[in-house]
Amino acid sequence: MLRVRNYNLTSSLIDEEISILNLADVHSDIPNLIDAINYAIIIKVDAITIAGDLFDSADNSHNEEVVKVLKRVKDIPIYISIGNHDLVSFTGVGLFSKATEIKDLKYFESLNEEDNIHVFFSNDDVFSFKSIEFISFTPDYKWYSDYNESTDEFKRIFNEYLKNNLPSSKFRIMLMHSCNGLIENNILPYSIDGINLVLSGHNHAGVMPDFLQKMSKKHRGLIGPYNKFFMTSCYGYWTKEKTSVILNNGLTKMGESHGGNFIRKTINKTLKSDVDVISFSKGDEHSLKLVSKSVHK
Numbered sequence: 001m002l003r004v005r006n007y008n009l010t011s012s013l014i015d016e017e018i019s020i021l022n023l024a025d026v027h028s029d030i031p032n033l034i035d036a037i038n039y040a041i042i043i044k045v046d047a048i049t050i051a052g053d054l055f056d057s058a059d060n061s062h063n064e065e066v067v068k069v070l071k072r073v074k075d076i077p078i079y080i081s082i083g084n085h086d087l088v089s090f091t092g093v094g095l096f097s098k099a100t101e102i103k104d105l106k107y108f109e110s111l112n113e114e115d116n117i118h119v120f121f122s123n124d125d126v127f128s129f130k131s132i133e134f135i136s137f138t139p140d141y142k143w144y145s146d147y148n149e150s151t152d153e154f155k156r157i158f159n160e161y162l163k164n165n166l167p168s169s170k171f172r173i174m175l176m177h178s179c180n181g182l183i184e185n186n187i188l189p190y191s192i193d194g195i196n197l198v199l200s201g202h203n204h205a206g207v208m209p210d211f212l213q214k215m216s217k218k219h220r221g222l223i224g225p226y227n228k229f230f231m232t233s234c235y236g237y238w239t240k241e242k243t244s245v246i247l248n249n250g251l252t253k254m255g256e257s258h259g260g261n262f263i264r265k266t267i268n269k270t271l272k273s274d275v276d277v278i279s280f281s282k283g284d285e286h287s288l289k290l291v292s293k294s295v296h297k
Contacts, residue, residue, distance in 0.1 A: 002035055002296040003210075003272040007237070007246065010283025011196060013171035015131035019043070022276040024051040024177070024201020024248040027085065027255030028062040032273045033069050036251055039275065039296055040076060047129055048076055051199045051248060052083025052138075052177025055107060056255035059089045063107045071114055077129060080111065081120045081136040081175035083202065084144045084225075085257065094259040101141045120175060123161055132280075133170040135195075137161055138177065148226060154181020162192070171196050171280070178202040178225070179245055183233040186218040191241035196286065197278075198245040205249035205274070206234030207267060237290060244288040249274035 021040040026033050040048050055063050070078060086108070088099040105121070112119045118127045120136035127134045139157055147153040158181065172195050179200035182188065192198075205213065206221010213219070213235060221234030237246045253271045254264040272295065 001272055002039055003249075003274050004039070004294050004296055005274065005276045005290060006292045006294070007276060007278045007288060008291050009197065009244065009278055009280050009288045011171055011242075011280070011286050012282065012284060013131065013169070013196065014280045014282045016282075018047070018130055018132065018280040019045045020047045020049055020278045020280070021045045022049045022051065022199050022246065022248060022278060023251045023274075024199075025053045025083070025204055025250040025252055026050065026066065027053055027056040027252040027257075028060040028066055029056075029252040029255065030062055030065050030069065032251050033066060035273065036275050037069065037073060041073075043277065045076065045277065048073075048078045049134070049173070049175060049199055050078065050080045051175045051201045052081050053085040053201065054080060054083070055086050056257050057085055057089050058087060058102050058104045058107075060256065067107050067110050070111055070117060074116060076116065078117045079120070079127060079134045079175065080108070080117065081177055082108065082138050083177035084141060085255070087141050090257040093257055094263070097257055099145065101145070124164075128170070131170055133168055133172045134175065135172055136175045143181075144178070144226075149178060149180045151181045151184060158182075165194055167194055173197045173199060176200045179247060180225070180233070183238060183245065183247075186233045186236070188238035188240040188243065188245055191243040195243055197288075198243070199248070199276075200245065201248040201250060203234040203247065203250070204253050205271075206231065207253055207271065208234060209271060237288060239286070239288050242286040244286070246276055246278070246288075248276055251275065
């Protein structure tokens with residue numbers, strides 16, 4: 001069962017109407033991935049974006065099947081960025097898990113063999129699609145592990161990246177798995193020149209039920225990444241001038257590495273899987289609006 005958030009985005013840089021299905025945090029969950037792909041086909045989107053953590057770990061037993069599911073999609077371009085779980089193996093689960101970085105990208109390399117699947121192996125990669133350019137920002141894993149997603153460290157490395165971010169006449173979409181260094185106290189503090197939309201995930205909506213999300217003024221979660229309790233900005237969307245950010249609530253709320261079977265299955269059955277459908281059209285001003293939420297069975 002998918003919960004679908006439908007957004008409308010207008011910009012003077014958009015030349016024709018385009019629709020994208022965006023998801024994040026698949027965590028090697030085959031049934032949820034199949035549901036999302038089938039929905040994308042049903043509603044005939046123009047492209048699919050996956051904003052990190054396609055795999056629950058670099059050596060998860062379901063990874064080969066994930067690759068097979070995506071390779072069956074032939075007529076829709078797919079753009080994939082790399083998240084923190086994609087780069088590690090785990091010992092233990094949940095609060096007691098330990099992640100070890102392993103730079104084995106063989107599953108991504110296999111996906112990248114397909115003409116319609118584009119993986120961001122580098123922050124320099126640019127993929128053009130109609131009037132849109134897709135780019136990505138993936139920090140080194142140590143930003144997650146050593147710096148605990150420090151906002152100050154993010155600004156340093158992101159500003160270094162932006163120095164080499166060449167201007168473009170096209171509408172630019174950036175896949176950024178974690179926007180925790182970008183959103184401060186539930187605010188997007190500045191517009192980013194040359195980046196019009198950031199698509200992110202990582203926070204799994206703080207494992208917060210939808211009815212409680214509506215009550216939280218700062219979009220607090222129950223538990224965020226790296227066991228951060230009641231952190232702000234766990235879900236939502238933000239706009240500052242000509243830059244918008246959409247934080248996906250997560251296709252899978254808990255992967256195998258997050259907790260034991262009973263807790264994981266209970267939470268995944270209780271909280272719906274989330275995808276975003278973004279409709280782009282030409283407009284005089286940059287504007288992002290959430291127009292509806294629905295459930296697809």
